[in-house]
Amino acid sequence: MRRALGIALAAVLSAGPAVAQPGYDLAVPQGAAISAERGSPATSMGFITGPWAQDAVPRKMLEGARTDTAWRLRANQATTLQLLVPLREQIVADGYAVLFECATDDCGGFDFRYAVDLLPEPEMHVDLGDFRYLAARRGDSYLGVMVSRSSESGFIHLTTMQAQEVALAQTSNDLLAAGGGGSALAPQSGTAVPPIGARPLSTQGLAGALEQFGAAPLDDLVFESGSATLGAGVFGSLASLADYLRANPQARVALVGHTDAEGSLSGNIALSKRRAEAVRARLLSDYDAPADQVTAEGAGWLAPRASNLTPEGREKNRRVEAVLTSTQR
Template sequence: MTNTTHRRVDWVRLIWLALLGLPAAPAAALDLALPLSARMTAETSTGAGSYRLPTGPWRDGGLPSLRIEGPISRQAWRLDGQSATTQQIMARLRDQITAAGYEIALDCAARLCGGFDFRFNTEVLPGPEMYVDLTDFRFLSARAPGGDSISLLVSRSSAAGFIQIIRAGESVAPLEVTPSAPPLQTDESEALSAQLEREGHVVLRDLLFPSGVAELGSGPVASLDALAVYLQTHPTTRIAFVGHTDATGSLEANVALSRRRAQSAVTYLRTRHDIPAARINAEGVGYLSPLSTNLTEEGRLLNRRIEAVLIPGE
């Protein structure tokens, strides 16, 4: 039976120490507070389970892995308040993990991991809690002398960083802490606004959908939060959200689905930020404006999206 909890844990304190470049104490003594900018978006734990720990990149039609039995902890974290690259985030985490006595089994970046094949043959928590850019992700797996294992998957959207942590072994009990450090500053909102004004539209890359799904989920959406700020500071502008789908199914069904996706963005801004209905609207074009090929799963995933189109004031 799986138990879902909402506690910040020792390994996430390790992440914060790493992002700050501070020295880490041994794993058992990690008891520092977390920044408010690091938000756990998903966590599940099992007292007895199994996890296929990747130990090599995808090759010859398969993914080398080691089956780990025992307690399993799975977490997704979102870093809205920082702009470090995936390489920078992973490099600092790697240093802390090796300092804690873990031996690296696999350390790779997107294409060298196996790209699409690696991403879809290793365990990834569902979106929007976890997001993976297929062209910009990094993966690391490691084992401690006592047999405990950890894997890290790091990626970014246009508005946030994402970290998935899966731990397996006898020493995975979470530790509750109090968040107190101030959030880091970032110009992500300004970058999204600048692209919107420069190009007239922007793909909301933290809003990719599973096939047939139109709902956003329960957590905050950084790109929509940034657009809310833009609308609040530019009172004469409007935004049209345009939903898109892959090419699976009929055009009529996909146009309806894409419109529901766009409407979910409108509903988010109206309910969370009180943006007037007259300033935001939803349209759907189904599969008529693909961003990538519909002949691969990777391309279809990229096509299931929402774009924001800037409409100047009259």
């Protein structure tokens, strides 16, 4: 009988009572709450074991039972290193060998984050300028941990696989290495594919998302409340988008702004377009993107990716997406 995986998620806060989950037991920090979960008794996964380099990440291809859980630690001011260190200590104490560990730029930044198949925003928030990842193994048990934070909360994501490593056909390996189709967690036959804005990006980062799904949400962008003023700072999504456009001079992308459902449609379309125009201006001025390859449009609240009945859903709906409108090969 398999021994349950016991991971004490005791970050900087004292540990609370254990929370029983199928296949493993968790003791989470006091005040932390599970924000999302999913599981599958039999699936496949490309388990990441190294940093993003040459348009790909190294993976072990696994088949078996998988679980994903995300926690939010509200009003937690611990750094991502302070969050991760106790998790690493507990994982090692439980007999796991660390296969790979990295922080933000060492991981590969934006492209690495979107190569990792996580539960979606806002349940699992990843600051593209501040995250850490750890992969570990004990026998046929694998786990991956991602930690990040927002301005006022910490976030922890745990993926576990009770699995066997499998060898893929050469064509599949070539496809993954080249950044072609396929995802970290391939849909099972007969499974409905969720809307573009509701699913994580593909395993190949922004370029793969544009070419596989036709659109990529730029979730690291920050706007001042109720305005079209784009915040200061470096945005990894814009840097990656500019790189993609320069490498693909025939590609054309529309930046499409989206809002929540508060207010009139006409007012929200106008606001969403102004936000898209602000993103286009920053993309051209700070990231040297070709002007003739980028346009800006506004959709208002006509294309939600979550319910507008909750604050979390409205937050998820306020976004700018890059939509691939045409390209020639």
